[in-house]
Amino acid sequence: xxxxxxxxxxxxxxxxxxxxxxxxxxxxxxxxxxxxxxxxxxxxxxxxxxxxxxxxxxxxxxxxxxxxxxxxxxxxxxxxxxxxxxxxxxxxxxxxxxxxxxxxxxxxxxxxxx
Amino acid sequence: xxxxxxxxxxxxxxxxxxxxxxxxxxxxxxxxxxxxxxxxxxxxxxxxxxxxxxxxxxxxxxxxxxxxxxxxxxxxxxxxxxxxxxxxxxxxxxxxxxxxxxxxxxxxxxxxxxxxxxxxxxxxxxxxxxxxxxxxxxxxxxxxxxxxxx
Numbered sequence: 001x002x003x004x005x006x007x008x009x010x011x012x013x014x015x016x017x018x019x020x021x022x023x024x025x026x027x028x029x030x031x032x033x034x035x036x037x038x039x040x041x042x043x044x045x046x047x048x049x050x051x052x053x054x055x056x057x058x059x060x061x062x063x064x065x066x067x068x069x070x071x072x073x074x075x076x077x078x079x080x081x082x083x084x085x086x087x088x089x090x091x092x093x094x095x096x097x098x099x100x101x102x103x104x105x106x107x108x109x110x111x112x113x114x
Numbered sequence: 115x116x117x118x119x120x121x122x123x124x125x126x127x128x129x130x131x132x133x134x135x136x137x138x139x140x141x142x143x144x145x146x147x148x149x150x151x152x153x154x155x156x157x158x159x160x161x162x163x164x165x166x167x168x169x170x171x172x173x174x175x176x177x178x179x180x181x182x183x184x185x186x187x188x189x190x191x192x193x194x195x196x197x198x199x200x201x202x203x204x205x206x207x208x209x210x211x212x213x214x215x216x217x218x219x220x221x222x223x224x225x226x227x228x229x230x231x232x233x234x235x236x237x238x239x240x241x242x243x244x245x246x247x248x249x250x251x252x253x254x255x256x257x258x259x260x261x262x263x264x
Contacts, residue, residue, distance in 0.1 A: 014251070014254070014255065015208075017210060019127075019130065019134075019212070020213075020215060021215060023233075024215065024220075024233065025220070025231070025232065025233025025234070025237075026220070026231075028233065028237065029220070029231050029233075029237050029238075032237055032247045033247050033250065033251060033254075035247070036246070036247035036248040036250070036251045037251045037255075039248070040248065040251060040252075042251070042255065049130065049134070050126075050127065050130040051127075051215065078133075079130075096137070097133065097134065097136070097137025097138070097140060098137070098140050098141075100134065100137050100138060101137055101138050101139065101140040101141040101143070102140075102141055104116060104138060104143070104208050105141040105142075105143050107208065108255070109208075109254050109255060109257075109260075109261055110207075110208035110209070110210075110260070110261065111222070111254065111261050111263060112208070112209065112210040112211065112261075112263055113220070113263055114131070114134070114210045114211060114212045114213070114263075
């Protein structure tokens, strides 16, 4: 699997940001990219905020799988509060814009579905 | 530099985008925020929503005021030109484009190539053929410049 992702100067950190509702399809695309990158040994971090957060309870299995694969996942607490969700609903610790900034700052590449 | 392009038509998404634009600077990165299209009209009118006005004021106070593109700048061609302007994009390492929730099909621009992103599998398509996620990851990781999703 790793050979599919080989690149001579391949960076090691990929950050994916999602802020759109599930019907846009971005959440599925983001999960697919994250799984593929993680399978290649890339360090993947994902930040979810705004309209994307309301759909996360229905995607707990995907989130758990990615976390088990070593992906760093963070959810905007303000967006979760606006959606009436807590950590127990999403299954992830809630974070904030500092997580967003840290993930983007550390990344070699950023893919933003915003 | 991190570039945040706000082109959404919904007030809520414009407000969220500006919040992201403020937050992305928390680790000391250089962040530029540009409002265009419907978002520029929302931010540039006479009665600006208080949340948007506050966020714009905060960005200005932080010494990195948002650029609100107006008048003749508002056509999409100008935005595209801005996005590929080498003097700007050469310094940009990450791009967030905040679109309207009902915007058209997604396009992912990576290394001079355009990838269509579909809500249903096969999710990624380039040059008329489907590409799998691992191939797209390799393109992203091997590319020069930022990845832009619009």
